[in-house]
Amino acid sequence: MPKLWTETIDAHRHAVREAILDAADQLIEGGGLRAVTMSQLAERAGIGRATLYKYFPDAEAVLTAWHERQIAVHLHLLMQAADHPGPAVQRLAGVLTAYAGVARQRHGGELAATLHQGDHVSHAAQHLTRIIAALITEGAEAGDLRDDVPPDELASYCLHAVNAASAMATGSAVDRLVRVILHGLHPVP
Known part of the structure; x- marks a missing residue:
């Protein structure tokens, strides 16, 4: 794979991961640690649940x-x-x-x-x-x-x-x- 493509994919993965963690931060701020569910995370991060499960089990x-x-x-x-x-x-x-x-x-x-x-x-x-x-x-x-x-x-x-x-x-x-x-x-x- 060309280096630019690899860097682009890595940057995308990092951005999605950060969006998920930012969504967790917002959910925790609003309702505590127990407020974090996979459905809520996917919705808040603006990604599908299948994508979320690719990053976190x-x-x-x-x-x-x-x-x-x-x-x-x-x-x-x-x-x-x-x-x-x-x-x-x-x-x-x-x-x-x-x-x-x-x-x-x-x-x-x-x-x-x-x-x-x-x-x-x-x-x-x-x-x-x-x-x-x-x-x-x-x-x-x-x-x-x-x-x-x-x-x-x-x-x-x-x-x-x-x-x-x-x-x-x-x-x-x-x-x-x-x-x-x-x-x-x-x-x-």
């Missing part, structure tokens, strides 16, 4: 792919926050605040718990732990953060603490939470 596979995409988007957002210019403490605050925003968006229920058991979640969590640990190391080297506890342990503390944001109703509550977490990272006199 069932709604669970669509939800898994949608969740993988969400995790990738969130991780990209967190990496951008870590890469901002400025002191490590300021960048760490940005990462924790962004992660708190992600935690507040989580969907509850058994299906959501199942989606969070995938390898893509554990890989993203490991990557995020490394990002936070690197910022803590940088902050400790600058004298702005404590160095008496290993950075990996402090990163785990940060991630577990910031998960409390999932129960917070306001942005100001999240800001207070992030300030408390950062206060726990201050150097010990």
Whole structure:
């Protein structure tokens, strides 16, 4: 097959897949994870059910792919926050605040718990732990953060603490939470 034809087919497949995942996103936004059915997905994506089944065997596979995409988007957002210019403490605050925003968006229920058991979640969590640990190391080297506890342990503390944001109703509550977490990272006199 000519290269142009292959690239065109690949681009089409990617566009259809993205349209399906966008449809899932809209259905989830409107009615939660249980609102995603193959019929609704096909209708919302503007494709036939037979075409949908060529891409995904069932709604669970669509939800898994949608969740993988969400995790990738969130991780990209967190990496951008870590890469901002400025002191490590300021960048760490940005990462924790962004992660708190992600935690507040989580969907509850058994299906959501199942989606969070995938390898893509554990890989993203490991990557995020490394990002936070690197910022803590940088902050400790600058004298702005404590160095008496290993950075990996402090990163785990940060991630577990910031998960409390999932129960917070306001942005100001999240800001207070992030300030408390950062206060726990201050150097010990």
